[in-house]
Amino acid sequence: MQLRQSERRKAKIKMALQGPSGGGKSYSALLLGKGLANGDLSKVAVIDTENGSADLYAHLGNYNVITLKPPFTPENYIKAIEVCENAGMEVIVIDSISHEWDELLDFHSKLAGNSFTNWAKVTPRQKAFIDKILQAKAHVIATMRTKQDYVLNQKDGKFVPEKVGLKSVQRDGVDYEFTLVFDIDIKHFAVSSKDRTGLFAGKPDFIIKESTGTEILDWCNSSEKPTKDKDFLSASRLTRDEIGLRDVMTRMQESNSIAELLTLFKMYPSLQQDLKPHYEARKAFLQKMSNPQNYSNNGKL
Structure with a gap:
């Protein structure tokens, strides 16, 4: 034993x-x-x-x-x-x-x-x-x-x-x-x-x-515990077919910073037309939860 x-x-x-x-x-x-x-x-x-x-x-x-x-x-x-x-x-x-x-x-x-x-x-x-x-x-x-x-x-x-x-x-x-x-x-x-x-x-x-x-x-x-950053980077390597529009939208809702949100948005140019309303809504929420002056230029398209 x-x-x-x-x-x-x-x-x-x-x-x-x-x-x-x-x-x-x-x-x-x-x-x-x-x-x-x-x-x-x-x-x-x-x-x-x-x-x-x-x-x-x-x-x-x-x-x-x-x-x-x-x-x-x-x-x-x-x-x-x-x-x-x-x-x-x-x-x-x-x-x-x-x-x-x-x-x-x-x-x-x-x-x-x-x-x-x-x-x-x-x-x-x-x-x-x-x-x-x-x-x-x-x-x-x-x-x-x-x-x-x-x-x-x-x-x-x-x-x-x-x-x-x-x-x-x-x-x-x-x-x-x-x-x-x-x-x-x-x-x-x-x-x-x-x-x-x-x-x-x-x-x-x-x-x-x-x-x-x-x-x-x-x-x-895997012998190590996944971190949120590693999960995010791993997801970034998936194709559109593997993730799908709904999954990308879910990940956008889980974004904790405008920088992370913008990175995810730019990752899928073919989906941007559908994702833009969700991007703008999440961006506005993150700005409201933080100091708006610190983020006034972040995430600008």
């Missing part, structure tokens, strides 16, 4: 994607996996319980697949994870873990005797499965389908039904076990519902790309 300083560079991300059928969880998980593996899909393994859906994206590259067939017991999932670990996989995508919970619910329903006390025969198996995910030697991306419903949204003056995801199909509270959880909607936009990395918390929804996985990998490998 040895005491050591915490080192985030030793971390392996354990994350989950949850959303309705058709939301793009499998595809998004593969893109994340590619980024986490530094672009080398041969180091990515998919544990596929979705009837061969993992092979639909073979055009992305030569990733590995384990096809898991019924019964979807926790023990079979654990064996599949161990196969991936022994093969030296750097990223394990489990698509999906909802089948495991369905299997345990079915097992519980068939037990004789008291329903409440019978959970004692289920919980240890569930715990062993979750512990295996958390203790895996690789990055793990688990997908969970959500129960679906339809809501009426107004579009072009008409109400049209739209599929939405509700509660994920897994044991209550399982999302608390993961470092990062993305909720993906039917239009493939993702937003973080839990984020211990601090990379995505409070950010607008976005489309998951390979660069998202690379960003998470950088966080895992």
Whole structure:
């Protein structure tokens, strides 16, 4: 037993994607996996319980697949994870873990005797499965389908039904076990519902790309705490496609000086027409909060 300083560079991300059928969880998980593996899909393994859906994206590259067939017991999932670990996989995508919970619910329903006390025969198996995910030697991306419903949204003056995801199909509270959880909607936009990395918390929804996985990998490998200045400079290297207008506007609202605000504004000349009203409003606010005489010439366009 040895005491050591915490080192985030030793971390392996354990994350989950949850959303309705058709939301793009499998595809998004593969893109994340590619980024986490530094672009080398041969180091990515998919544990596929979705009837061969993992092979639909073979055009992305030569990733590995384990096809898991019924019964979807926790023990079979654990064996599949161990196969991936022994093969030296750097990223394990489990698509999906909802089948495991369905299997345990079915097992519980068939037990004789008291329903409440019978959970004692289920919980240890569930715990062993979750512990295996958390203790895996690789990055793990688990997908969970959500129960679906339809809501009426107004579009072009008409109400049209739209599929939405509700509660994920897994044991209550399982999302608390993961470092990062993305909720993906039917239009493939993702937003973080839990984020211990601090990379995505409070950010607008976005489309998951390979660069998202690379960003998470950088966080895992970083041995120093990011500062606000470093975060700002890092953001300055992102392209318009990676940030998007909404994200730039959010960063402008977070600017604490007119110099920082002006630097951000000039960074995106193609967006300046849309950004100018927000620039002027934030500039006026910063001037009001400070001594106007000190900033009368700063940020002049």
